Amino acid sequence: MHKRSKSCEPSRQMDEQRAGINGVTASDDSITGKAASSSSATAQCSTVTVYLTKINGVQRLVTVVWHKSIINQSFTISIDRPGDGSDDETLSLKVELKPWPFWSKKGLKSLFLDGHRLDVFWDLRSAKFATSIPEPACGYYVALVSQDEVVLTLGDLKKDAYKRSKCRPTLEEAMPVCRREVVLGRRSFTARAWLDAGKPNHDIVIESMLAGPREPEMSIAVDGRVLVQVKNLQWKFRGNETVLVEEAPVQVLWDVHDWIFAGPGAQAVFIFKPGAPPEVDDSTAGWEHGSGIHGDPADYSFFLHAWKTE
Numbered sequence: 584m585h586k587r588s589k590s591c592e593p594s595r596q597m598d599e600q601r602a603g604i605n606g607v608t609a610s611d612d613s614i615t616g617k618a619a620s621s622s623s624a625t626a627q628c629s630t631v632t633v634y635l636t637k638i639n640g641v642q643r644l645v646t647v648v649w650h651k652s653i654i655n656q657s658f659t660i661s662i663d664r665p666g667d668g669s670d671d672e673t674l675s676l677k678v679e680l681k682p683w684p685f686w687s688k689k690g691l692k693s694l695f696l697d698g699h700r701l702d703v704f705w706d707l708r709s710a711k712f713a714t715s716i717p718e719p720a721c722g723y724y725v726a727l728v729s730q731d732e733v734v735l736t737l738g739d740l741k742k743d744a745y746k747r748s749k750c751r752p753t754l755e756e757a758m759p760v761c762r763r764e765v766v767l768g769r770r771s772f773t774a775r776a777w778l779d780a781g782k783p784n785h786d787i788v789i790e791s792m793l794a795g796p797r798e799p800e801m802s803i804a805v806d807g808r809v810l811v812q813v814k815n816l817q818w819k820f821r822g823n824e825t826v827l828v829e830e831a832p833v834q835v836l837w838d839v840h841d842w843i844f845a846g847p848g849a850q851a852v853f854i855f856k857p858g859a860p861p862e863v864d865d866s867t868a869g870w871e872h873g874s875g876i877h878g879d880p881a882d883y884s885f886f887l888h889a890w891k892t893e
Contacts, residue, residue: 628652630718630764636757638662638729639699644760645727645735646673651717656680658717660703660727662696676703702728704748706740716775739783758883765888776885778805779831779857789853789889791816793842803835803853811835817843825859832859847893855885 629650636645644663650656661675676694680686688707693700703725710723719738726744727735732753736744745752759777766772772789779785785805793799793816803811810826813819820843823836834856841849 628717628765630716630762632762633760634735634757635760636727636735637753637755638701638727638734639697641697645757647725647737649718656682656717658705658725660725662701664696678703678705680707696729699730702748704728704744706743706747709740710738720775761884761886763886763888765890767890767892769891769893772887772889774885774887776855776887777883778833778855778885779829785828787855787887789887791839791842791891799843801837801839803837805833811837813837820844828857831857833857834860842891847891850888850890853887853889855887857883 629648632647634645634647636643638645646659646661646663648659648661650659657677657679659675659677661673663672664674665672674694674696676692678690678692680688688710690705692703694703695701705723705725707719707723710719711721712719721739724736724738724740724744726733726737726741726748728748728750731750733745733748733750734753735757736752738744741752762776764774764776766774770791772791774787775784776787777784786807788804788807790802790804791799792801798814799816800812800814801816802809802813805826805828810828811824813822816839820840821838823834825832825834827833834854836854836856837851838853839851842851
């Protein structure tokens with residue numbers, strides 16, 4: 584069994600994120616008004632997704648990072664290789680996406696793992712990007728090929744990837760282990776993530792109302808449908824609910840303590856985990872006993888860090 588990659592741990596590198604070092608995906612109202620005071624954070628944005636992939640007959644964790652800053656944009660594929668005696672336990676390949684007209688948005692690069700050649704094919708010529716998100720929404724593919732098999736395919740143009748690589752898709756499809764996004768906003772925070780087997784991505788919107796004459800409250804919507812509504816947030820700043828997404832259960836946990844009590848520049852953490860929680864003793868449940876999510880720690884979870892700018 585593989586442990587979850589540290590790339591998706593909810594507390595990982597929080598100090599760096601607070602300093603604006605870590606990648607931030609700007610949300611709707613984060614690019615206007617007082618968000619300008621967080622320019623060091625909005626200068627970069629990134630998404631991180633970890634997959635469990637079978638390469639050369641061995642299960643390995645593959646981390647895909649999409650990164651965008653004012654001066655450049657890139658994607659990086661990293662493959663864990665623990666215990667091979669190498670000084671570097673991660674094999675990485677970074678592809679810079681240049682804005683120049685003569686730069687080809689279609690390419691191929693190779694690397695070697697345990698003496699075997701791996702090929703990475705990509706085609707971003709028709710890719711469509713959201714304004715503030717570095718990962719394409721559609722019109723592209725990125726494929727990782729090992730021993731005449733496409734072991735990992737990103738994007739919606741999978742058939743084009745198989746045709747170009749002249750390789751068959753693997754019989755053991757890569758499984759997402761976790762995904763992490765960092766978003767910045769004042770009241771509204773948006774993200775996209777896999778939550779069930781029926782749909783590749785779901786649109787998640789978190790709305791917060793912390794100021795004004797009313798008691799602070801928060802709502803969490805998936806694909807336009809409000810699934811969690813929390814009132815009196817000053818008393819319910821930590822909690823969890825199990826909701827239905829496409830008729831499948833999803834556990835939702837939140838910790839918005841710093842939103843309420845720490846003031847501007849504070850973050851909240853949300854965790855989405857497909858599947859219903861098992862029956863457990865209440866005395867062993869909660870944030871103080873790990874993440875608060877029950878089940879196999881290798882199962883997929885989505886971590887969302889929402890930074891409030893005012």
